[in-house]
Amino acid sequence: MSSEELARRLQRRLDxxxxxxxxxxxxxxxxxxxxxxxxxxGDASSELTEKLNRRLDxxxxxxxxxxxxxxNPYTEFKEFxxxxxxxxxxxxxxxxxxxxxxxxLMELKLMMEKLxxxxxxxxxxxxxxxxxxxxxxKLSYREFLLIFRRAAAGELQEESGLMALxxxxxxxxxxxxxxxxxxxxxxxxxALSVRSKFEAEIREEQEEKKRMELERKQRRAxxxxxxxxxxx
Numbered sequence: 001m002s003s004e005e006l007a008r009r010l011q012r013r014l015d016x017x018x019x020x021x022x023x024x025x026x027x028x029x030x031x032x033x034x035x036x037x038x039x040x041x042g043d044a045s046s047e048l049t050e051k052l053n054r055r056l057d058x059x060x061x062x063x064x065x066x067x068x069x070x071x072n073p074y075t076e077f078k079e080f081x082x083x084x085x086x087x088x089x090x091x092x093x094x095x096x097x098x099x100x101x102x103x104x105l106m107e108l109k110l111m112m113e114k115l116x117x118x119x120x121x122x123x124x125x126x127x128x129x130x131x132x133x134x135x136x137x138k139l140s141y142r143e144f145l146l147i148f149r150r151a152a153a154g155e156l157q158e159e160s161g162l163m164a165l166x167x168x169x170x171x172x173x174x175x176x177x178x179x180x181x182x183x184x185x186x187x188x189x190x191a192l193s194v195r196s197k198f199e200a201e202i203r204e205e206q207e208e209k210k211r212m213e214l215e216r217k218q219r220r221a222x223x224x225x226x227x228x229x230x231x232x
Contacts, residue, residue, distance in 0.1 A: 008056065010049055055135040077145055079152065082201045085145070087171045092144050103139040117164040127161040 073085050080088075095111040096103055103111065105124055112119045119127065128139060131146045150156050151166035 010052055011056065051135070058135060071142055073142070073145060076142075077149060079149065080145075082205075084148075084171060088145055088148060088169075089141070091169055091171070092141050101141065102136075103144065105137070108139065112161065112165065115165065115168040117161070117168055119161050123161050127165070130160075130162055 095107050097107055108124050131143045147162050148166055156163040
């Protein structure tokens, strides 16, 4: 049974249960004493129902836009260094030819061809499906980063398209971060090390900007001096 058919059946069942549980209805009166506990918002079954219903709404074109959360890759993906995340961002933007903040099926096809690992149409769809959290059929920047997180954690199949993408991207994510530490003390030391490295990278970027600004001023001054020599 396809997920779409399952979603429709779940929706019909929920609608039927909603009608039967209205106050004063015969079904409600008969089942007051034997009614099973309702799903709590955090239950896995209710989350699955919500995801399936949203997927169905997206396909029907009736889905309401989700309220966008502020996404900070540096705080959410702490296992990666700033340089690694910047390299991933550059790669994402390079293949986001539509400049809409997503990599769709055709853009992913072009990416895999450029990396030397072309995929079938079905293979490309399966690649997106593995990390497509909102079921929109394309990769957001966050979902793109999830590929490298799963690759670093060893959660991808060796012969999968996503593993080929991560391996051929030339972005080194083999070093595990704080989450890979074996015990609390190792994790604590490594967390401090990651933080120090993070701060050092920021300082290095700031120093680089200062150097570039100084060189720009020096070139401008030299040009003005040369200009005044010719004009005098």
